Amino acid sequence: MRISTSWSQQLAVDAMLNQQVKLSEAQLKLSSGQKYLKPSENPTAVTGLINLQQNIKENEQYQVNIGVARQRLGLQESSLGNATDTLQRIRELAVQGLNDTNTQENRTQIAAEIDQLNQHLLGLANTQNANGEYLFSGTKSNVPAYSKGAAGYSFDGEPDTRRNIAIGPERTLTDGDPGNTVFGELTPGVLTAGSIGNVFQAVEQLSLDLKNNQPSSNSLTDLDEALKRIETTRASTGARLHALDNQESLNDDYILDNKATASAIGDLDYADAISKFNLQQTSLQAAQQAFIKVQNLSLFNFIN
Numbered sequence: 001m002r003i004s005t006s007w008s009q010q011l012a013v014d015a016m017l018n019q020q021v022k023l024s025e026a027q028l029k030l031s032s033g034q035k036y037l038k039p040s041e042n043p044t045a046v047t048g049l050i051n052l053q054q055n056i057k058e059n060e061q062y063q064v065n066i067g068v069a070r071q072r073l074g075l076q077e078s079s080l081g082n083a084t085d086t087l088q089r090i091r092e093l094a095v096q097g098l099n100d101t102n103t104q105e106n107r108t109q110i111a112a113e114i115d116q117l118n119q120h121l122l123g124l125a126n127t128q129n130a131n132g133e134y135l136f137s138g139t140k141s142n143v144p145a146y147s148k149g150a151a152g153y154s155f156d157g158e159p160d161t162r163r164n165i166a167i168g169p170e171r172t173l174t175d176g177d178p179g180n181t182v183f184g185e186l187t188p189g190v191l192t193a194g195s196i197g198n199v200f201q202a203v204e205q206l207s208l209d210l211k212n213n214q215p216s217s218n219s220l221t222d223l224d225e226a227l228k229r230i231e232t233t234r235a236s237t238g239a240r241l242h243a244l245d246n247q248e249s250l251n252d253d254y255i256l257d258n259k260a261t262a263s264a265i266g267d268l269d270y271a272d273a274i275s276k277f278n279l280q281q282t283s284l285q286a287a288q289q290a291f292i293k294v295q296n297l298s299l300f301n302f303i304n
Contacts, residue, residue, distance in 0.1 A: 055258050056259060060255065065166055090117050090203055094215070097111070114207045121200060137157030138163075158178065177233050177237075181233070195222075199230075206223075
C-alpha cells in the first residue's frame with residue numbers, strides 16, 4: 001500500500017488537532033470546576049446531577065415561600081396582639097361604664113374613648129403588608145377587609161377563604177385568616193347586647209348604650225367572645241410560625257445534602273484534572289513535533 005505525502009501530513013494534522021481538542025476540554029474543566037462538560041461523558045452521572053439541581057431549586061423556592069408566609073403571619077400576629085390589647089381596654093371601660101355611680105356625662109365620655117378604640121380596631125382589620133395586600137381580606141387581598149357606611153359595617157373581602165402556600169414537598173400552610181372568622185360574622189337587623197357576633201358592631205352597640213345611659217352587662221359577653229375568637233386565631237398564627245421555622249430547618253438540611261451529593265458527583269478533582277492537563281500538553285507537543293518531522297518526509301528532499 002502506498003501512502004502519499006499529503007495523506008501522511010493530513011494524519012499528522014488530525015492527530016495534532018485531536019490533541020488540541022482534548023487540551024481545550026481539560027482547560028475548560030479547570031476553569032469551570034465541572035467534572036463533565038457534556039452529558040455523553042457520563043449520562044448516568046449527568047442525569048443524577050440534573051435531578052439534584054432541580055431538587056435544590058424547588059427547595060430554594062420553598063424557602064422563599066416560607067419567607068413570604070412568615071412576613072404575613074408575623075404581621076398578622078402583631079395586629080392581633082394589638083387588637084387584644086385594644087379590646088381589653090374597651091372591656092375595662094365597659095366595666096367602668098356599668099358602675100351605677102356614673103352620670104350621663106361620665107358615660108358619654110367613656111363612649112367617646114370607646115369610639116376611638118373601635119376606629120383603631122377597624123384600622124387593624126384593614127392592615128396591609130409591604131406588598132399592599134390586606135391581611136384579613138381572604139383571597140380578595142386587593143381590597144380592604146372592612147368598611148363602614150350609612151348602613152353600617154360591611155365585610156368586603158372574600159369570606160372563609162385562605163391562601164395556601166407550599167413550604168415543602170407535599171406540605172402547604174395557610175398564610176392568613178379572613179376577617180369574618182377573626183372579627184366575627186356581621187349580625188343583621190336590630191342589634192342587642194349579648195347576641196352580637198361581630199366585634200365592631202358589639203363595641204359600637206356598647207358605645208350607643210353608654211350614650212343613652214343604658215349600658216348592658218351583656219356587652220361583656222360580646223367582648224369576651226370577641227377576645228376568645230381573636231386569641232384562638234392568634235394561637236393558630238403562632239403555631240404556624242413555629243411550623244415555618246421547623247420546615248425551614250428541614251429544607252436547609254435537604255438543600256445542603258443535595259448540594260453535597262451534587263458536588264461529589266459533578267465537581268472537578270483538581271489534582272487529577274491538572275495531571276491530565278499536563279499530560280494533554282505533553283501529547284500535543286509530541287503531535288506538533290511529529291507533524292514537523294512528517295512535513296520533511298518527502299522523496300523530493302532526497303533528490304539532487
